Amino acid sequence: MSKYLLQVGDKGFDRLKFINDIFGEHSRNFLSRSGLREGMRVLELGCGTGSMTTWIANVVGKNGRVIALDASEKQIKIARNAIEESGVANVEFICSIVEALELPRDSIDLVYSRLLLMHLKNPELVLKSIKKHLKVGGIICCEEPHASSLLTTPPNERIESLNAIFIKLGKLQGFDFNIGDKLLPMLNAAGYSILHACFVQPVISMADATEFVLMGAKEMAPFAVQCGMLSEAETQDMLHEMATKIDADSYYTFPRQAQVSGYR
Template identity: 30%
Template sequence: MRDEKYVLATGDTAIERLKVVEATHGPDTQAFLKRAGLREGMHVADIGCGVGIVSQWIASQVGSSGSVVGVDASAEQVQTATQLARQAGITNLRFHAASAYATGLPYGTFDMVFCRFLLMHLAHPEKALREMVALLKPAGVLAVEDGDFTAAFCWPPSHAYERCFELYRAAGAQQGADFTIGRKLFSLVCELGLHSVQVNLAQPIFAEGPQKLLPGWTIEEAAENLIAAGLASREEIEELCRQLRRLAGDKTVVFGMARMMQVWGTKQVV
């Protein structure tokens, strides 16, 4: 596997889906970051920032006396993120293309380092976490959240919904991704030697709204990878998407999305 090779589309083609991802997981992420201590004046690094949707919200919280740096391995994502931030008139936010293993950012200079939906894509998540801790000032906070895609559910039960997540996990596994890493996250962070490591669990659930379109969009974006890998036929994917669209429009059906583990801890003061 080549590190940081994503299963889904990136850049401009993914922006609409990523906006729905934020509508799905954003409220829980915002509550998590506030619980972890995000406040005005902080200097924050957002690692694996994608097109910078969460980075923009963090920038609004730290204010003009604070700053945010978003890092992503994809130059295309960084370019899109920069354009979106410029269009929004955000001046305390910049983006930087680099690996999560070697961000190129100055060590010991950040009050908080955050990542979401990053570690699952990495062959060596422990190495990325060590880099994040190195970026923190003493008493700085590491705030990490990632998913467990075995915990998604539909009620009443749906084979199409279960198959959607089965295929997504299989596509990830073929590229070395671990879409169950959320359940391991607390242990991974505890091994870093941080102080007061804490954990929370969040699982969005919807009976209506655009968030219910997300599983179908996910499969549509992953379709070419799934077909090329021999995991599904085009006909099966088209039928799954048709069924998922029908379920998304049925207000008597609930979709439980990926379960998110949220872990945070403080760097020791030496």
């Protein structure tokens, strides 16, 4: 089984919320453009803390349904609470790894995943095996980053080298954090006909990005130490430097995120 490198539950919630604050609008436009509409049965893979789940459930409405899957009970607990608070009643959760998903064939109108395939050892296989759950003509929408395209302006060595460590840690686990650039050929190879493909790459001020960068650094640091890429002392230095020495007038460009949709 894949080892997820980031924190789940309350410890990872703020980072995913931040990502959704930045990318959510782009994700919603992407899903609408790709054909998400009222009455659909949607399968959301790797729903996390449910950043997109409530919105999708509201779009499909009471005649539609969302099946939201995640490997982590802690993530699902937060997502379920958010759904209950919003009063939406058309979502069911499945706690399972996507590789073990069992659903009826030809039963889903749209499959959605964001930032999941990058955490899988064999995303190609998952894309192929998910296809049988889609109705003929059913749609798949995936969003994944090309992590190496992160940019800091002017260059901030600390942040860029931390990003390189993150990519290396992924590789050690058998993950490809640069999967975004390969998403279109991957969907093609899995036998989907392509509907839409584009990249989004937001830029924000470093003042706004610092907290996000620190959250990610704190989450991945224990793994970097375990794998011998950073010592405890280097980790503490790095976190201190990030918290105190970042130039608030500089810019942070997120890794470009591929948005690719296709149909069966």
